[in-house]
Amino acid sequence: MNLSSILNSKYLLRFLTVLLSVLFLFSVIVSAFVSYFKDDKQTKLTLFEGNKDGFSALALGTSHSIGFHFPSLGVDGINFHDGGGDIEEALFKADILVEQARYVDIVFLAVSPGSLHMSQRYISDDWGRRRLAVINNLPVAFNAFIFNPKASFKRLLFKFFPIFEFRQIIRTWLIGESSQLSADVSVSCFGKGIVELDYQSFLLGDYKEEIISPHCLAEYADSTIKKHIQYIEATILADSNVPQLNVKRLVKLASMLKDRYGRLVLVVPPLTREYYEDARIQKWVPQHNALLAELAEQTNIEVYDFHDFFYEQMADGSNDFFYDDDHLALPGAIEFSKALKKAMDDRAISREQSKLISN
Structure with a gap:
């Protein structure tokens, strides 16, 4: 046996042992630093994980889900939407x-x-980073590894080696908190x-307190519509089978x-006239409604259309309900959710009456 080979192996083993020990010690120090200086406020995940059996409803999907106000709906819910x-x-x-969450029996979307x-497969600039963001907004689960092994591994790596949180804390110390609106937002x-x-x-619920001024609605709607139509067309061009x-x-x-x-509750949420009645959006409405009609045939899927819910109240040119051209602010979410609850209750009563008649 080659003596130099044995010595090299021992040296390599000793080097790896020291390296792993240093990495472990570094991880412990960074984790302790982050835990000490991190904001003690609760997060959505800590609220969910600490009270999983306390929720009966979830809201998922796009940012339009901020329109579901759970107390007004009469449910104990939590919103796990992601923008887009x-x-x-x-x-x-x-x-x-x-x-x-074993007691969840209703999902709003x-x-x-x-x-x-x-x-998002076809419209995201970086789909891998997008999937990592989605996974980071969820409890740790084996299903996540099936969804995206690479992103799930990154999440675990960041959890045990929170170097990015460490870097953010240092950055905040050096330059302070930054609060910057995007270039297309006018304060x-x-x-x-x-x-x-x-x-x-x-x-x-991720609710919005701010209300947009009525004179800004048309400009915002035009910007939003251009973006949404671009997403739709890019998706359909890549795969026309996406809707089905x-x-x-x-x-x-x-x-x-x-x-x-x-049950799954699908809702076309309240939208402004400036957004919904634009010809570019109207082009897709017939196909959208046809797909919703197909879904409504399922026994435990309910479909509601509230797109014009605030039209009459805003006919005088005012706005007390919308955060922007297509998202509800908190006052609008409360009023809309009360109306949705009534519509759901009325449908449940009608269903029970139909059963009694048929029997």
């Missing part, structure tokens, strides 16, 4: 959340025109709403709730 969240992501999230025609367009909630309530795939995904999501006698 597509149906594939909603199904993935439901698979994890419904399994962990906002389906504005075009949402069934979009896929003069926004004013504070009259309804306030405590911090925990905002985490549960999304229908199948929603049917599968609803089937997850059947064993607990639950």
Whole structure:
């Protein structure tokens, strides 16, 4: 046996042992540093993980889900939407959340025109980073590794070696907190709403307090519509079968709730005239409605259309309900959610009466 080979092996083993020990010690020090200086406020995940059996409802999908105000709906819910969240992501999230929250029997999902025609696979600048962001907004689960092994491994790596949180703390020390609006947002367009909630309530629903000035609606709508149409066209160009795939995904999501006698509630949320009645959006409305009609045939899928809910109240040129051209602020979310609850209750009563008549 070659003596130098044995010595080299021993040296390599000693080097690896020292290296791993240093990495472990570094991880412990960084983790302790981050834990000591990190903000003690609760997060959505800590709220969910600390009270999984306390929730009966989830909101998923796009940012339009901020329109679901759980107290007004009469449910204990929590919102796990992501900005631009597509149906594939909603199904993935439901698979994890419904399994962990055993008393959830209703899932709310906002389906504005075009949402069934979009896929982050084809519109995201970096789909790998997008999937990592989605996974980071969920409890740790084995299903995540199936969804995206690489992103899931990164999450675990960042959890045990929180170098990025460490870097953010150092950066904050050096340059302070930054609060910068995007270039296309005009501060003069926004004013504070009259309804306030405590911090925990905002985490549960991601509600917006600000109200957009009516004179800004047309400009915002034009900008939003251009972006949404670009997403739709890019998706359909890449895969024209996406709408039917999304229908199948929603049917599968609803089937997850059947064993607990639950239901999937799909809602076209309130939108402004400036957004919904634009010709570019109207082009996709017939196809969107046809897909929703197909979904409504499922026994535990309910579909509601509230797109014009605030038209009459805003006919005088005022706005007390919208954060921007297509998202509800908290006052609008409360009023809309009360109306949605009534519509759901009325449908349940009608269903029971039909059963009695048929029997």
